[in-house]
Amino acid sequence: MKFDTKVVHSNQEPEEPYFPVSHPIFQTSNFAFKSVEHAQKTFSKGPHFPRDMKGEYVYTRGGNPTQRALEMCVADLEGGEEGLSFSSGMAAITSTLITFLKKGDKALATDTVYGETFLVFDKILRKFGIETSFVDTSNLEETQKLIEAIKPKIVYIETPANPTLKISDIKAISEMAHQFDSLVIVDNTFMSPYFQNPLKLGADIVIHSATKYLAGHSDVLGGIVVSNSELISEIRETLFTTGAVLDPFAAWLILRGIKTLSVRMERHQKNAMKVAKFLEEHEKVDRVFYPGLDSHPQHNLAKKQMKGFGGMISFELKDGYDAGVKLMNNVKLCTLAVSLGAVETLIEHPASMTHSMIPREERLKAGITDGLVRISVGIEDVEDIIEDLSNALEKV
Ligand SMILES: Cc1ncc(COP(=O)(O)O)c(C=O)c1O
Incomplete structure (x- = not known):
């Protein structure tokens, strides 16, 4: 499918037995088991594994079919293997960062990141012994120097940056960062998957405040992370544990917004x-x-x-x-x-x-x-x- 078809149809096939054209809102906190054996089989996979199969959902904090439809739709639009939805863009950013950073690690970030993103790095993560250096990532020379000097665990880019609209070279920075095994995370909120696909340019993880262009109507908050299944499964564990999940109705509103992206x-x-x-x-x-x-x-x-x-x-x-x-x-x-x-x-x-x-x-x-x-x-x-x-x- 081409992009303009994917926004309307990706991962939203009408399902049996009712074949609804609009994806159903599974407004439920938990899912019933047919028997103890069914519960045991489901739990043996862990409470938060990817649930593509019917009958394997447990609890909406660990996954829900409406969230999943949205997550896989955005993953498809970004060219990633899997997506993961959150209650807001900041929840997506924070959950991703705390998944991969630990005490003593260093991070590098664009100097003009969104205000609260700056605070997550500069206040919250610093409190836990994680130091972030901010640099104008539109300046490749300065960025390269800093990557070589601090060998960051994470390189976090916002491009175009908010609000200066400075643009950072995702491909070049990903190549530099990967020499030091850094994970490259790109906030793609400003462009949406319609205009920019960071994973295709070499980034490891792409994040959206779905509140913005994806939803598009100033009526809902949400966040989405897209990456390969391995990294998403690590972030999913953080999400399941810390709980910043997207409500199914909010997931549906975002999914509806995406149709006109x-x-x-x-x-x-x-x-x-x-x-x-x-x-x-x-x-x-x-x-x-x-x-x-x-x-x-x-x-x-x-x-x-x-x-x-x-x-x-x-x-x-x-x-x-x-x-x-x-x-x-x-x-x-x-x-x-x-x-x-x-x-x-x-x-x-x-x-x-x-x-x-x-x-x-x-x-x-x-x-x-x-x-x-x-x-x-x-x-x-x-x-x-x-x-x-x-x-x-x-x-x-
Ligand atoms: C570029 C960017 N990233 C992240 C966020 C945070 O998203 P949310 O407000 O959905 O938590 C915003 C919010 O304005 C933003 O502009």
Whole structure:
């Protein structure tokens, strides 16, 4: 099946005896056994093994058919063997990191990772004796030097990075990291599997905040990890033990969102390109960061490793912080809100919102200036989006 067919059909065959066209929501916490022998046989495999076979589910913390349909669908879209779903993107990230890191290990991460991802590394993991070094992973020379110096157990890349839209070379970094047996993890939330497939570029594990483009409608939280079966089975043990599982109804909502992923991503990108060009020419805008613009520092790399440029834009206003506040207080159609990847256009101010937990000095070093504004361009009529921004910019 081609990608656009997979989003609609992958792992969602109508099953006997009712043949429902929409995958059923198995809203159940536990599963009954026909007999003690059936229970014994199921338990002999362990409580959290991959349950492709009917009659082998035990308890929704260890697996559920609706979760499984979503997990295998996203695995198929990413070109991985198996997927695993979580209650949020952060649950997916944290569970994956604690599976593979232990006291004394070192990790390397992109300097502009999502705010809470930064805190997991810098606060939580550090508390348990795991040191993380942050580097601009779009700079291959610096990244190589650091990998050689610290020989990290994990190399964690967010590309395009949130919110600077800097792009890191997944293939080159994976090759460098694998020389030291590091596991390469890529947060692919910004591109979705429609525009980028990190596993095909050499990464070991790909993570999504399914809350964003996969679900796409600002109505559900979720996270997905995709990798080979061996690594997923290790992470599954952490998930089963620590319990950040995805509710079956949430799994179904995400699965439903994925059916329109291809058409939504095309529209997000088309709109974003027009909005980026409008902003680039605006007199009150200093710089625009969008991978699809020729002016983006890694435009050529974006063309090489991504199939498109996505719907995320960030830009700097000439008059900094105050101008940013005025702009956001004057938009009417664009919604002032965190999160991204939804059908609505969302606008936010990273310095005071999503990245406010990163110390100012580190934030500025990573390019997240006080006046940086981030837009997640929605699928509305682009003329309305531009008119709204244009009206708000007049008040700046
Ligand atoms: C790039 C990226 N990764 C991870 C997350 C965390 O995902 P969640 O909010 O689903 O926990 C976010 C949330 O905004 C994000 O933007």
